[in-house]
Amino acid sequence: MGNGLSLVEFLDLASEVASLAHELGQAFQEEFQKHDTPVEVIDPSAWDRHKPVFERLYRVLVDLTSEIQDPPNGAEVVADHLRETAKIAKTIRDGRRSQAGRDWATYRESFPLLNSVSHELHAAIKDVHARSDEADPLDALVAVSSADAPPINTTPADLPQPSDSLVDAAARAVPRVLADVKPGREKEVAVVASALIEALRKQGHTLQAACWAIHRLVGEGKLHAAPIVKPTPFIGTQTPGQPMKSFPGAPGPGTWKKTKAGDLQLVIPECRSAPFHAFRVVATESLWRWWREIEAENQRAGSLTAGPSGAPGSPAPAGKATGRKRRRGPRPKYDAEHDAKVARDWAAAKRQGACKNDFAREKGLSIRDLNKALTRVRKRKTRAD
Numbered sequence: 001m002g003n004g005l006s007l008v009e010f011l012d013l014a015s016e017v018a019s020l021a022h023e024l025g026q027a028f029q030e031e032f033q034k035h036d037t038p039v040e041v042i043d044p045s046a047w048d049r050h051k052p053v054f055e056r057l058y059r060v061l062v063d064l065t066s067e068i069q070d071p072p073n074g075a076e077v078v079a080d081h082l083r084e085t086a087k088i089a090k091t092i093r094d095g096r097r098s099q100a101g102r103d104w105a106t107y108r109e110s111f112p113l114l115n116s117v118s119h120e121l122h123a124a125i126k127d128v129h130a131r132s133d134e135a136d137p138l139d140a141l142v143a144v145s146s147a148d149a150p151p152i153n154t155t156p157a158d159l160p161q162p163s164d165s166l167v168d169a170a171a172r173a174v175p176r177v178l179a180d181v182k183p184g185r186e187k188e189v190a191v192v193a194s195a196l197i198e199a200l201r202k203q204g205h206t207l208q209a210a211c212w213a214i215h216r217l218v219g220e221g222k223l224h225a226a227p228i229v230k231p232t233p234f235i236g237t238q239t240p241g242q243p244m245k246s247f248p249g250a251p252g253p254g255t256w257k258k259t260k261a262g263d264l265q266l267v268i269p270e271c272r273s274a275p276f277h278a279f280r281v282v283a284t285e286s287l288w289r290w291w292r293e294i295e296a297e298n299q300r301a302g303s304l305t306a307g308p309s310g311a312p313g314s315p316a317p318a319g320k321a322t323g324r325k326r327r328r329g330p331r332p333k334y335d336a337e338h339d340a341k342v343a344r345d346w347a348a349a350k351r352q353g354a355c356k357n358d359f360a361r362e363k364g365l366s367i368r369d370l371n372k373a374l375t376r377v378r379k380r381k382t383r384a385d
Contacts, residue, residue: 007072011125013064014078018121019355020057021085024050025114026356030371032108046105047096054092056353061086075128081121088113152225154193154218156211157273170205170213174223175291177203178283192228194277195364201335214281222287225279277362336380342370343377 005013031046061068064082071079088110095101161167177199181189193214200210217223342363349359360370 005067005072007075007128010064010067010072010075011078011128013060014075014082014121014125017057017060017064017082017085018118018125019358020053020060021088021114021121022118022357023355024053024057025111025118026367027053028108028111028114031105032111043105047102047107050107053353054089057085058089058093061089074131077124078121078128081117081124085117085121088117152227152274152279154215154225154276154279155273156208156215157275159208159211161212162206162208166206166209167212167216170200170209171217172294173200173203173205174213174217175283175287175294178287179291181283189283190226190280192277192280192362192364193225194275196281197276198338198364201338211276214276217287218281220286222284222290224282224284225274226282228278228280336376339373339377339380342373346370346374 027050031043061082068079068082068086092107092110095106101107174196177196178189178191181191183189196214197207197210200213201207205213214223218225342365345363346356346359350356356370357367360367363370365373
């Protein structure tokens with residue numbers, strides 16, 4: 001077998017290839033869609049932003065040439081996807097060597113292939129890990145169990161508690177926010193607590209009210225505070241022999257521990273209060289039951305409206321809709337300071353080789369929302385200039 005890489009080392013490098021391919025695919029797609037207009041404008045400097053990631057992808061694929069041709073036992077499918085990735089990379093490089101390819105930025109057209117192969121490569125790596133009998137002898141020693149973890153202290157640190165009315169309003173908004181969250185692999189609805197706070201702030205609630213609302217709902221059993229867990233293999237910026245890089249706003253390297261199930265669990269700092277980016281909140285049946293009660297209460301309150309005489313509280317005329325029609329509000333205003341912070345954090349994470357998809361997930365954002373925030377920052381900067 002090629003350079004004599006073990007199965008684990010081969011899969012680690014394959015994971016890096018999948019991460020780099022995903023990042024390039026997302027970046028190419030964003031650039032392609034941005035300039036997909038009747039009068040196309042090519043940015044000659046755009047390739048300079050993509051070049052470091054592409055060159056790293058190319059070097060790793062070259063280093064894996066022998067293993068791709070003669071893969072470790074059980075990793076043949078992974079090698080096939082790496083071969084497909086190499087074909088895409090060669091097509092991109094050949095395009096950059098031609099004048100027409102440079103003039104028309106033809107590399108952007110490869111984003112569907114990069115997105116597809118990164119997804120398939122990730123799935124193949126995960127399948128090999130699931131079937132692999134290779135186990136680290138120290139796994140049992142370093143493994144941690146979430147069941148044995150102490151309760152998470154969700155008391156907001158250094159944030160004075162606002163009035164009950166503000167906390168009540170923020171708490172009552174939580175179920176509707178979580179109702180739009182897609183259930184995870186355990187069929188549970190969960191988000192990182194800091195992401196829930198940002199969603200509440202976008203609805204007009206203060207930071208203090210959002211934090212204390214989460215703390216109250218956890219105490220009432222409507223939300224459950226749980227550690228953040230990543231399934232393995234982790235497609236990110238980890239290089240064999242090097243510590244795992246972290247993203248801005250997250251705890252530093254060395255804060256992930258392997259659970260008995262083989263996943264990676266974020267270790268919550270030992271302090272009086274846990275940072276809200278260090279744990280997730282899980283919706284319980286008690287939350288949904290409470291939400292149904294709130295909705296029923298709102299319906300009862302809206303079932304009485306002004307009657308023909310205009311007297312408050314008169315039953316609504318038969319055949320007419322009850323309740324008061326809500327007026328359209330102003331267009332939502334985005335927090336420019338929050339957008340700028342996200343852009344700065346992404347710039348720092350990108351310099352470290354972070355994957356855009358993983359960065360967005362750490363921030364509790366979708367790729368679409370992250371791209372919109374970055375676009376708003378660019379537009380504000382253009383207007384300012």
